[in-house]
Amino acid sequence: MGRAGADARATVGALTCQDRLFARESTAPLPVPSPHPYLSSPQFVPYPYPYAYRRSQEQHVTETALDAALFIRWMQAAAALVDREAERLTELDSPIGDADHGSNLQRGFTSVAKALESEPPAAPGAVLTTAGRQLISTVGGASGPLYGTLLRRAGKALGDAPGVTAEELQAALRGGVDAVAQLGGSAVGDKTMLDALAPAVEALGTSFADAAEAAEKGAVDTTPLQARKGRASYLGERSIGHQDPGATSSALLFAALAEVTA
Amino acid sequence: MKMLMNVPESVVGDALRGMAAAHPDLVVDVEGRVVVRRDAPVAGKVALVSGGGSGHEPLHGGFVGPGMLDAACPGEVFTSPVPDQMVRAAAAVDSGQGVLFLVKNYTGDVLNFQMAAELAEDEGVQVASVLVNDDVAVVDSTFTAGRRGTGATLFVEKLAGAAAEEGQPLDRVEALARQVVENSRSFGVALSACTTPSKGTPSFDLPAGELEFGVGIHGEPGRERRPMMTSREIADASVGAILDDWQPRGPVLALVNGMGATPLLELYGFNAEVQRVLAERGVPVARTLVGNYVTSLDMAGCSVTLCQADEETLRLWDAPVQTPGLRWGR
Numbered sequence: 001m002g003r004a005g006a007d008a009r010a011t012v013g014a015l016t017c018q019d020r021l022f023a024r025e026s027t028a029p030l031p032v033p034s035p036h037p038y039l040s041s042p043q044f045v046p047y048p049y050p051y052a053y054r055r056s057q058e059q060h061v062t063e064t065a066l067d068a069a070l071f072i073r074w075m076q077a078a079a080a081l082v083d084r085e086a087e088r089l090t091e092l093d094s095p096i097g098d099a100d101h102g103s104n105l106q107r108g109f110t111s112v113a114k115a116l117e118s119e120p121p122a123a124p125g126a127v128l129t130t131a132g133r134q135l136i137s138t139v140g141g142a143s144g145p146l147y148g149t150l151l152r153r154a155g156k157a158l159g160d161a162p163g164v165t166a167e168e169l170q171a172a173l174r175g176g177v178d179a180v181a182q183l184g185g186s187a188v189g190d191k192t193m194l195d196a197l198a199p200a201v202e203a204l205g206t207s208f209a210d211a212a213e214a215a216e217k218g219a220v221d222t223t224p225l226q227a228r229k230g231r232a233s234y235l236g237e238r239s240i241g242h243q244d245p246g247a248t249s250s251a252l253l254f255a256a257l258a259e260v261t262a
Numbered sequence: 263m264k265m266l267m268n269v270p271e272s273v274v275g276d277a278l279r280g281m282a283a284a285h286p287d288l289v290v291d292v293e294g295r296v297v298v299r300r301d302a303p304v305a306g307k308v309a310l311v312s313g314g315g316s317g318h319e320p321l322h323g324g325f326v327g328p329g330m331l332d333a334a335c336p337g338e339v340f341t342s343p344v345p346d347q348m349v350r351a352a353a354a355v356d357s358g359q360g361v362l363f364l365v366k367n368y369t370g371d372v373l374n375f376q377m378a379a380e381l382a383e384d385e386g387v388q389v390a391s392v393l394v395n396d397d398v399a400v401v402d403s404t405f406t407a408g409r410r411g412t413g414a415t416l417f418v419e420k421l422a423g424a425a426a427e428e429g430q431p432l433d434r435v436e437a438l439a440r441q442v443v444e445n446s447r448s449f450g451v452a453l454s455a456c457t458t459p460s461k462g463t464p465s466f467d468l469p470a471g472e473l474e475f476g477v478g479i480h481g482e483p484g485r486e487r488r489p490m491m492t493s494r495e496i497a498d499a500s501v502g503a504i505l506d507d508w509q510p511r512g513p514v515l516a517l518v519n520g521m522g523a524t525p526l527l528e529l530y531g532f533n534a535e536v537q538r539v540l541a542e543r544g545v546p547v548a549r550t551l552v553g554n555y556v557t558s559l560d561m562a563g564c565s566v567t568l569c570q571a572d573e574e575t576l577r578l579w580d581a582p583v584q585t586p587g588l589r590w591g592r
Contacts, residue, residue, distance in 0.1 A: 016303075017302040017333075017354040020349065021294060052333060090460065096482075098458065099460065099461040100338065100339065100461075103270075107338075137346050139343040140337045140374065141342050141370035142342070144374065152350050184373075228406065229407055231368065231478075234406055234410070
């Protein structure tokens with residue numbers, strides 16, 4: 001409970017709720033949420049992921065700097081893929097969720113594409129933070145804060161450099177994935193987004209195509225798992241046999257990245 | 263599935279426009295997705311803000327008004343609202359005495375309200391949050407997202423709302439809300455699945471002759487599937503599940519809640535059975551509310567919520583309330 005900003009409070013005293021609703025714009029930056037209580041519980045299985053990070057001189061991704069224009073194309077490609085796959089995502093969300101993952105992400109990525117078009121950021125980091133902010137403000141549900149945090153955290157790590165290497169992107173996304181795990185109090189194997197994100201980020205060390213493939217495989221491999229987080233967890237064993245919609249949409253993000261870097 | 267709507271995308275906005283037209287004592291920000299009591303901010307009063315996915319009406323927008331919530335933030339159908347909504351609502355209703363967020367325990371609601379609380383505090387609003395998690399159907403809570411918030415939300419909003427209306431300070435209202443959560447338990451069953459506007463077909467397949475036992479309020483299937491039971495058997499099993507989990511000390515408030523598509527005729531009949539079981543189990547009932555209050559779109563079925571009530575609880579329950587969904591006293 002913060003008591004900071006008592007002065008700001010005093011200045012709005014005379015306004016009615018109507019004045020306040022229709023005559024204000026929030027410009028406050030989004031805070032980074034505090035860790036989920038699950039983190040301090042004995043059930044929490046911390047990193048490292050079971051996927052070892054392999055890297056060698058031979059298997060090194062391109063050293064070419066990736067620029068803001070490419071990141072914008074990435075987000076646009078993601079929006080197009082989400083749009084194309086929306087029905088399938090909703091279909092997957094139907095037996096173990098509430099049949100809205102596709103429409104929620106569609107709304108979110110449409111607004112991401114719009115925001116990036118109207119004011120294209122100059123740095124890759126800014127592209128990701130803008131996209132993350134849009135997702136938090138438009139998606140709702142758990143996916144909004146989780147995807148938003150993934151992209152915002154990665155974007156912040158990239159800072160305002162005009163170009164980044166694939167290696168820097170990998171490190172930034174790894175931080176984003178850690179933040180998602182923290183926020184959701186989940187780990188790989190819980191049948192969540194992480195099951196696609198974690199292997200994809202590790203595979204980024206070899207190539208974008210490998211990352212897309214690892215994400216897709218991670219998503220498919222959630223099928224035999226029992227959900228331990230999110231709404232599907234209420235189903236217990238009945239969640240087994242269904243592919244996780246969040247992991248599936250996470251794979252789309254990496255499919256889009258592979259598409260624009262091919 | 264036929265539905266009374268224009269297009270799925272406009273269902274929530276259309277409902278908000280309709281609410282605005284029907285309830286002149288509410289201010290409805292259709293664009294910003296916030297419902298506020300017209301006389302907010304009320305000087306000297308702690309403000310209560312809740313919200314969650316749409317599809318549970320009258321929860322939460324129908325509980326905005328004197329004696330209950332100051333504002334509600336409706337998300338898309340079964341999707342938690344976004345932080346911007348709660349920040350907007352908090353700024354609109356804060357009188358300087360602080361804002362209490364009442365949050366149902368779903369991963370999405372928890373994450374979005376948590377982000378909103380931090381944002382609102384950055385803007386100088388003092389925020390406290392209370393999590394509602396009353397659904398005993400979720401047993402293995404270590405390996406799930408925890409007990410869901412269902413019927414007890416109504417009790418928390420009414421009782422904390424009455425305490426705030428009396429002028430109690432934020433820490434007291436927060437403590438009371440927490441106590442109500444601790445003293446409440448719910449259990450629900452579904453006789454049919456519900457249909458979300460965006461999907462247009464039932465959320466799960468429930469054969470005739472079966473029911474979902476221990477169901478949530480988002481069309482998610484329940485704890486297990488059982489052959490169809492009579493009202494008497496459902497009351498025995500539901501109240502039994504609650505009392506196996508927890509024994510109230512003293513009298514209770516009872517909510518016999520419809521999931522949206524179950525007629526009052528059936529709900530009253532079910533209430534008779536619930537009262538019978540409670541009498542048999544030695545639990546005195548101080549007040550009963552029967553109706554569709556925490557719903558799941560067009561799902562058929564019911565839930566029972568019990569809340570242990572002391573004298574203060576009863577005084578706060580009986581206090582006047584003027585909202586679209588609950589209205590008595592004065």
